[in-house]
Amino acid sequence: MINLEHLTINYGDNTVVKNLNFSLGHDEILMLVGPTGCGKSTILKAIAGLVPIADGKITNSHWVADAKHQVPPEKRNLGMVFQDFALFPHLSVLDNVSFRLKTTKKAEHWLAVLGLSEFSQVKPSQLSGGQKQRVALARTLAHEPALVLLDEPLSSLDAALKDELRWQIRDALKAAGVPAIWVTHDQEEALSIGDQVGVLRAGNLEQLADPQTCYNTPANEFVAGFLGDANFLDGQLDSNNNNNNCVNTVLGSAAIHPNQHSTNQVKVLLRPEDIDLQANEQGNGKVIWSRFEGKSSLVLVELSDGEQIRVRQSNKVTLHTNQTVQLTINTQAPLSVFPVTEK
Incomplete structure (x- = not known):
């Protein structure tokens, strides 16, 4: 604790x-x-x-x-584990882990748990970076x-x-x-x-x-943007909804988490996976770029009002620069909103 x-x-x-x-x-x-x-x-x-x-x-x-x-x-x-491992280069793995312990019993236990038993007698210079980090962790845990x-x-x-x-x-x-x-x-x-x-x-x-x-x-x-790709789209709370739990945007309406803001004008958080993208000559945006990411592609789309939105979609679909597309909100989960005055 x-x-x-x-x-x-x-x-x-x-x-x-x-x-x-x-x-x-x-x-x-x-x-x-x-x-x-x-x-x-x-x-x-x-x-x-x-x-x-x-x-x-x-x-x-x-x-x-x-x-x-x-x-x-x-x-x-306290035990500390650093990015540079901090192992004694002249000692074996077992001696590093059991350093200042009376017996090697606890050291052997944690080497076994971390899959390092076969390396107990080698020096750190013979280990990979991942193995060195596991040795450093074993040493920390062995000292309880x-x-x-x-x-x-x-x-x-x-x-x-x-x-x-x-x-x-x-x-x-x-x-x-x-x-x-x-x-x-x-x-x-x-x-x-x-x-x-x-x-x-x-x-x-x-x-x-x-x-x-x-x-x-x-x-x-700040938290929203730091923990992942985030779009902040202008929105207006639905005045016809007494509970203020719905927002209207250029991409359509969506449910939001219970809103406690005094203003009707808000910024709506949309993750790239919250948006559906379809090729459509009469669509509401055009492709600026598309980046292949392996399992998916990340696409930057500029809306008709100049707003730019990042969308993550299947890598099976090929899109081209300046291609016209239709964006809509596809998530059923409530979205988060923030006051427009927030910096």
Whole structure:
């Protein structure tokens, strides 16, 4: 368990984390995402005791750290996994994992769980990047930390390896029953792995929720745009609907999540997969470009009013630049809307 209350961190006169609050359960994985420089890694360093707290406090089952009481890193019982592995090059895999342990029993257990038993006697230089990262994780878990901190652990690996290894790391953390805070710049990684996702901007926590909530009902336009491709289409609430749960756009009408905005003019969030595209000489838009993505294609369409919309569709359909098409909203799920004044 870890609890952050009103955590503020300064670098000199610059506040890099502002009034941060969140709690993490006994085996939850929290993914922290946000632009470069938003404070993600700084939060990990503060929890680990590597940077001082300006205000607020961090509470663990066995210690409390605040601005006046800085608990040393070695007293916090935390494990850290870095993107550069931080393995001892002169020690074998087993010796790396069991470093400072009285026996090798726990090290052997985690090497087996992570599929590394056959490499126990080799040196890190003989391992691939993915194997090195699993060794680093095994070393962390063998020491039975109360919390694991992961700072972009997969950023130096190729895309194909990332997809497999992220699930191995998640499974190992769940098997250990230990909570973890995982910093990443990869939105897909955050949404697929985390029990919770925290989206940061300039030191502020914009939203903290489960992945589905963050993606489907983002707190604001920033969160919506950061967690995936997002179109923001002008819309007007249906004045004939007493519950304000319907919006009209140039692409048609759609249901929306319960609306609490005072204005009838809104921005409607449409993901590229929320829109249907058909070739039509009398259509409402024209193709600017189409990009093949493997399983699908991403198409940029300019509407008659000049608005540009991204649409994701089957890669079986070939579209050409300047081809006229018809766009319509195809989702039955409620959409999110935002006030037009939001920046």
